[in-house]
Amino acid sequence: MAQADLGADFETDFWKDAASRKIWDDIVPGEPRKTLPYVLTLEAIQLYCRSVGETNPLYFDEAYAKTSRWGGLIAPPSIHILLMFACTPTDDWMRSPGTINAGQSWSYNIPARPGDTIRLEARALDKFIRKDRLFVVHDNVFFNQNNQVICSGRGQTIRPM
Amino acid sequence: MTAKSYETIDVGARIDGPSFAVSRESIRLFCDGSLDYNPLHLDDDYMKNSFGKTNFGGIIMHGMNNFGLITRMLTDWAEPLGATHRRLETRWLKPVRPGDTIRPSGTIKHKTKSTKARWMLIDVVVSNQDGMAVAVGEALVEFPAAA
Numbered sequence: 001m002a003q004a005d006l007g008a009d010f011e012t013d014f015w016k017d018a019a020s021r022k023i024w025d026d027i028v029p030g031e032p033r034k035t036l037p038y039v040l041t042l043e044a045i046q047l048y049c050r051s052v053g054e055t056n057p058l059y060f061d062e063a064y065a066k067t068s069r070w071g072g073l074i075a076p077p078s079i080h081i082l083l084m085f086a087c088t089p090t091d092d093w094m095r096s097p098g099t100i101n102a103g104q105s106w107s108y109n110i111p112a113r114p115g116d117t118i119r120l121e122a123r124a125l126d127k128f129i130r131k132d133r134l135f136v137v138h139d140n141v142f143f144n145q146n147n148q149v150i151c152s153g154r155g156q157t158i159r160p161m
Numbered sequence: 162m163t164a165k166s167y168e169t170i171d172v173g174a175r176i177d178g179p180s181f182a183v184s185r186e187s188i189r190l191f192c193d194g195s196l197d198y199n200p201l202h203l204d205d206d207y208m209k210n211s212f213g214k215t216n217f218g219g220i221i222m223h224g225m226n227n228f229g230l231i232t233r234m235l236t237d238w239a240e241p242l243g244a245t246h247r248r249l250e251t252r253w254l255k256p257v258r259p260g261d262t263i264r265p266s267g268t269i270k271h272k273t274k275s276t277k278a279r280w281m282l283i284d285v286v287v288s289n290q291d292g293m294a295v296a297v298g299e300a301l302v303e304f305p306a307a308a
Contacts, residue, residue: 010196012192012198013198014198014200015200047193047194048194048195048229050190050194051187051190051191051193051194051195051226051229052181052191052194052229052230053179053181053233054233056233056237056240058240068240069243076229076232076233076236077232077236077249078225078228078229078232078233081195081197081225081228081229082194082195082196084197085195085197086196095198095199097199097200097201097207098199098200098201099199099201100201100212101223101224101253102252102253103250103251103252103253104225104228104250104251105248105249105250105251106249106250107247107248108246108248132213133213158212158213161213
């Protein structure tokens, strides 16, 4: 069963399940992260768009979007920022308070669209220590309901001690 | 039209993104838009703590907010050219705080062709109101092969 309309149900207190999340020592590179399918709504796309000041009619104006090469409304490429939290459970270590993002790289294949059921395949790929800081490399691929790759990306976070 | 665009945009050409005023409200809206409610972005008391050797002194903007501003700039630039934003890699250099005003920009660094398409490699930077870089990166935009 895919999640949708997370706005009302989403647990915004990231302390709540903190004790159940893996710490750096317990994260096993190569081991899949637990993920949840998520139905991406137009409302979620447009709320994300507003948060970064997006105004492109491809995300807001259906009549315009239909005349574009995309043939309808789409989500902006960086929608993976939302999907990372929408497609993972509350005990996922990406939510650990104090997790510091050190940089990311993403490749974009096809746009996500409103109504898509999005699936995430994710894992830690590597972990290391630099200047006494504990790093984890994470590796993610988002798919739509037709198993087409939407985007893939990798990032580094500094883990809280 | 599209073929001409790739040929007429030179290495060194600049892309300017819109400025973005960072406030407690904009950071809170990004929490709601991204579902990233890490206390780094919400809780001033928590941010009195030190993180290793770093003390931020108060809440900070999500690093990925920079990322979203850069993809916004690149997509809005590429779409009218019939081109597609294909990749973005970033590093964060400085924390961004409420009261800062940031602006992404890009510079065409290199043009190259693959078997099926043509590409522009673009240096990107997000600068604050003092002209200091808070995030840097590199992007790839794909143009269709010449007809």
